[in-house]
Amino acid sequence: xxxxxxxxxxxxxxxxxxxxxxxxxxxxxxxxxxxxxxxxxxxxxxxxxxxxxxxxxxxxxxxxxxxxxxxxxxxxxxxxxxxxxxxxxxxxxxxxxxxxxxxxxxxxxxxxxxxxxxxxxxxxxxxxxxxxxxxxxxxxxxxxxxxxxxxxxxxxxxxxxxxxxxxxxxxxxxxxxxxxxxxxxxxxxxxxxxxxxxxxxxxxxxxxxxxxxxxxxxxxxxxxxxxxxxxxxxxxxxxxxxxxxxxxxxxxxxxxxxxxxxxxxxxxxxxx
Amino acid sequence: xxxxxxxxxxxxxxxxxxxxxxxxxxxxxxxxxxxxxxxxxxxxxxxxxxxxxxxxxxxxxxxxxxxxxxxxxxxxxxxxxxxxxxxxxxxxxxxxxxxxxxxxxxxxxxxxxxxxxxxxxxxxxxxxxxxxxxxxxxxxxxxxxxxxxxxxxxxxxxxxxxxxxxxxxxxxxxxxxxxxxxxxxxxxxxxxxxxxxxxxxxxxxxxxxxxxxxxxxxxxxxxxxxxxxxxxxxxxxxxxxxxxxxxxxxxxxxxxxxxxxxxxxxxxxxxxxxxxxxxxxxxxxxxxxxxxxxxxxxxxxxxxxxxxxxxxxxxxxxxxxxxxxxxxxxxxxxxxxxxxxxxxxxxxxxxxxxxxxxxxxxxxxxxxxxxxxxxxxxxxxxxxxxxxxxxxxxxxxxxxxxxxxxxxxxxxxxxxxxxxxxxxxxxxxxxxxxxxxxxxxxxxxxxxxxxxxxxxxxxxxxxxxxxxxxxxxxxxxxxxxxxxxxxxxxxxxxxxxxxxxxxxxxxxxxxxxxxxxxxxxxxxxxxxxxxxxxxxxxxxxxxxxxxxxxxxxxxxxxxxxxxxxxxxxxxxxxx
Numbered sequence: 028x029x030x031x032x033x034x035x036x037x038x039x040x041x042x043x044x045x046x047x048x049x050x051x052x053x054x055x056x057x058x059x060x061x062x063x064x065x066x067x068x069x070x071x072x073x074x075x076x077x078x079x080x081x082x083x084x085x086x087x088x089x090x091x092x093x094x095x096x097x098x099x100x101x102x103x104x105x106x107x108x109x110x111x112x113x114x115x116x117x118x119x120x121x122x123x124x125x126x127x128x129x130x131x132x133x134x135x136x137x138x139x140x141x142x143x144x145x146x147x148x149x150x151x152x153x154x155x156x157x158x159x160x161x162x163x164x165x166x167x168x169x170x171x172x173x174x175x176x177x178x179x180x181x182x183x184x185x186x187x188x189x190x191x192x193x194x195x196x197x198x199x200x201x202x203x204x205x206x207x208x209x210x211x212x213x214x215x216x217x218x219x220x221x222x223x224x225x226x227x228x229x230x231x232x233x234x235x236x237x238x239x240x241x242x243x244x245x246x247x248x249x250x251x252x253x254x255x256x257x258x259x260x261x262x263x264x265x266x267x268x269x270x271x272x273x274x275x276x277x278x279x280x281x282x283x284x285x286x287x288x289x290x291x292x293x294x295x296x297x298x299x
Numbered sequence: 300x301x302x303x304x305x306x307x308x309x310x311x312x313x314x315x316x317x318x319x320x321x322x323x324x325x326x327x328x329x330x331x332x333x334x335x336x337x338x339x340x341x342x343x344x345x346x347x348x349x350x351x352x353x354x355x356x357x358x359x360x361x362x363x364x365x366x367x368x369x370x371x372x373x374x375x376x377x378x379x380x381x382x383x384x385x386x387x388x389x390x391x392x393x394x395x396x397x398x399x400x401x402x403x404x405x406x407x408x409x410x411x412x413x414x415x416x417x418x419x420x421x422x423x424x425x426x427x428x429x430x431x432x433x434x435x436x437x438x439x440x441x442x443x444x445x446x447x448x449x450x451x452x453x454x455x456x457x458x459x460x461x462x463x464x465x466x467x468x469x470x471x472x473x474x475x476x477x478x479x480x481x482x483x484x485x486x487x488x489x490x491x492x493x494x495x496x497x498x499x500x501x502x503x504x505x506x507x508x509x510x511x512x513x514x515x516x517x518x519x520x521x522x523x524x525x526x527x528x529x530x531x532x533x534x535x536x537x538x539x540x541x542x543x544x545x546x547x548x549x550x551x552x553x554x555x556x557x558x559x560x561x562x563x564x565x566x567x568x569x570x571x572x573x574x575x576x577x578x579x580x581x582x583x584x585x586x587x588x589x590x591x592x593x594x595x596x597x598x599x600x601x602x603x604x605x606x607x608x609x610x611x612x613x614x615x616x617x618x619x620x621x622x623x624x625x626x627x628x629x630x631x632x633x634x635x636x637x638x639x640x641x642x643x644x645x646x647x648x649x650x651x652x653x654x655x656x657x658x659x660x661x662x663x664x665x666x667x668x669x670x671x672x673x674x675x676x677x678x679x680x681x682x683x684x685x686x687x688x689x690x691x692x693x694x695x696x697x698x699x700x701x702x703x704x705x706x707x708x709x710x711x712x713x714x715x716x717x718x719x720x721x722x723x724x725x726x727x728x729x730x731x732x733x734x735x736x737x738x739x740x741x742x743x744x745x746x747x748x749x750x751x752x753x754x755x756x757x758x759x760x761x762x763x764x765x766x767x768x769x770x771x772x773x774x775x776x777x778x779x780x781x782x783x784x785x786x787x788x789x790x791x792x793x794x795x796x797x798x799x800x801x802x803x804x805x806x807x808x809x810x811x812x813x814x815x816x817x818x819x820x821x822x823x824x825x826x827x828x829x830x831x832x833x834x835x836x837x838x839x840x841x842x843x844x845x846x847x848x849x850x851x852x853x854x855x856x857x858x859x860x861x862x863x864x865x866x867x868x869x870x871x872x873x874x
Contacts, residue, residue, distance in 0.1 A: 091424075092844075098853070153723040163727075163747065163748055
């Protein structure tokens with residue numbers, strides 16, 4: 028059993044055992060006519076604050092605060108544990124009141140984005156490794172421009188030889204926009220090869236109208252399309268893995284604000 | 300680039316002596332025939348019989364192309380303790396002084412061009428949040444001017460000098476070497492660090508010979524005078540301590556060690572000079588395995604035990620028409636002992652389990668197996684029962700053969716802090732780069748990019764090599780190895796931006812950057828040329844908690860791995 032598998036089993040066991048303990052404690056308190064909601068609320072508040080503090084740890088990379096990987100493990104399993112705590116705290120009914128509704132809604136959205144992010148960070152890297160050349164996302168527009176220059180030079184033909192009208196027309200109609208910028212984002216996200224296959228088919232269909240030299244150009248263009256498609260794939264997947272954080276992180280801070288308001292209001296009414 | 304040069308396919312084949320040593324690294328003079336005659340008449344070379352040399356490598360041409368004459372003023376530092384040297388020196392006139400003290404006081408640091416190693420406090424670490432410069436590559440021009448006071452340029456060559464030689468002689472233990480002395484030959488041939496500071500004691504002229512020339516003289520000199528001298532120096536100064544690093548000889552008595560040493564041979568293999576030939580030869584791994592100089596052949600009777608002093612060796616086994624790479628050996632590792640012990644125990648004939656070949660350049664001590672067997676029989680050394688381990692089959696380990704070939708062919712096995720990224724776990728979030736930037740005044744010191752084998756990338760970050768070729772020919776000693784941790788560091792206050800280290804580094808891990816002042820303007824010299832500096836990963840040696848890149852990786856994808864043994868890499872892969 029590898030270290031990572033052992034770690035996953037330990038983490039999952041921790042979440043399950045803690046959830047069962049919390050349920051048992053909550054039931055016991057209720058049977059003794061005590062209200063578990065208050066301490067479950069505090070537990071949830073501290074959990075949310077701890078989960079939000081991971082972002083602070085990332086900003087303080089220069090301090091010896093433990094490895095980011097260890098923090099992420101805690102972040103994942105405390106995050107997973109926070110759902111049963113939330114359900115025990117809020118009960119099965121949807122909370123009433125604007126602040127409570129917003130807090131509950133934000134918690135669930137942040138939880139869901141977290142789970143989606145976890146799945147994305149586990150699924151996307153092997154796919155990136157398995158397709159195309161390894162490229163830094165910020166450099167992809169540069170590579171696309173180089174590829175566009177190569178494709179356009181190919182279509183324009185070599186010195187003293189007129190370019191193929193068929194290929195030129197096809198390039199202007201279908202390929203020009205394709206080579207301008209990263210394309211087919213959503214197709215790549217859902218792993219559809221339809222746009223690329225369509226372009227390759229369009230190129231192949233021109234074969235009957237081409238002479239031997241232009242056919243070589245067509246093959247070269249098809250190669251450029253495939254390479255561009257790989258770059259688009261890298262761009263889409265690397266963007267996806269970055270963009271989910273744009274949802275998760277700001278909503279986390281919104282949750283912290285609403286949760287704080289909820290705590291203040293709850294404590295004010297509890298003390299009366 | 301002109302159209303004609305784009306289409307040009309035929310060029311003169313590059314040859315060894317296209318660039319004489321006397322014109323390398325800022326030197327710009329060619330030895331005249333009169334100077335060569337004068338050298339041939341000198342005691343150092345007059346005993347050598349020129350007839351023993353090959354027609355393609357005559358002694359006269361070796362002197363013309365592999366030698367340069369260098370003048371030093373009193374106080375000029377000739378070699379520094381810890382520098383990696385590829386040349387040896389012979390004092391023609393004047394005198395040099397070798398500093399025997401190796402203290403880390405201010406004067407020694409000044410000579411060596413190094414900086415005092417300090418670690419930031421917790422508050423200083425935190426203060427980087429608001430104290431980091433807003434501009435890339437900010438340097439304090441005043442600090443640089445202050446330190447570079449002891450650097451001077453003579454004939455286009457930059458030298459560090461000691462301003463008060465008398466004080467150094469008075470306060471530190473030194474020994475004077477007069478004309479007729481060789482020094483630096485062991486470091487040059489073994490590609491090991493210099494063991495002392497040497498500076499000119501008076502106005503002196505030294506002959507500096509690059510190691511290839513020295514090697515050829517040792518090879519073709521029939522009289523073997525220089526070879527005997529170098530071997531005697533090696534035996535006197537370094538061999539005993541080197542042999543004692545091997546467990547078998549660790550407890551041997553002084554007398555038995557003295558008996559053993561005359562039988563040991565100091566040998567070099569391969570043609571590896573600087574990074575350039577390595578870059579060329581690292582292109583095709585299949586060819587590189589075939590072309591590597593063989594030190595010991597698989598299946599041969601084990602006549603020798605090979606103790607590697609510097610360089611890296613490949614272990615390979617025959618597999619159909621090709622060869623499996625089954626491992627590699629770094630300095631300090633031994634080949635052949637397993638087979639010799641197996642034969643000794645069984646009393647039967649045995650053979651080498653694998654072929655040992657030099658990857659590029661290798662320097663080794665060869666110990667005849669018979670001597671070891673005699674020592675075992677006499678009880679002078681004891682048979683370490685647990686050391687008899689067969690060479691592993693490379694296809695079975697956690698590290699698959701493709702990855703092993705990739706690491707060995709690319710020479711990444713030199714790395715003591717190689718940045719290995721598991722691309723199946725890396726989300727390309729660049730937290731590692733941001734953390735590096737935060738801890739280096741907002742300047743990242745590596746690029747998250749590099750060659751990939753399977754799912755493992757070796758990123759363009761300094762490997763902190765065991766044999767750091769980047770340190771060869773640094774004129775000020777700004778790039779140096781930390782004496783405690785072994786890290787390769789650059790002192791940006793003594794770096795003069797010559798780019799020698801960056802061009803030597805085979806891994807593109809050193810970058811030349813334009814420095815800026817506090818206002819963000821690029822620093823320039825009197826001729827308006829930008830002031831460049833070499834930068835690279837320093838493994839966050841001044842930060843609390845170790846390398847920020849590794850600590851910042853949220854997915855355990857990035858690891859700094861010591862590839863001196865495969866077990867560390869196996870530990871990373873088998874997670």
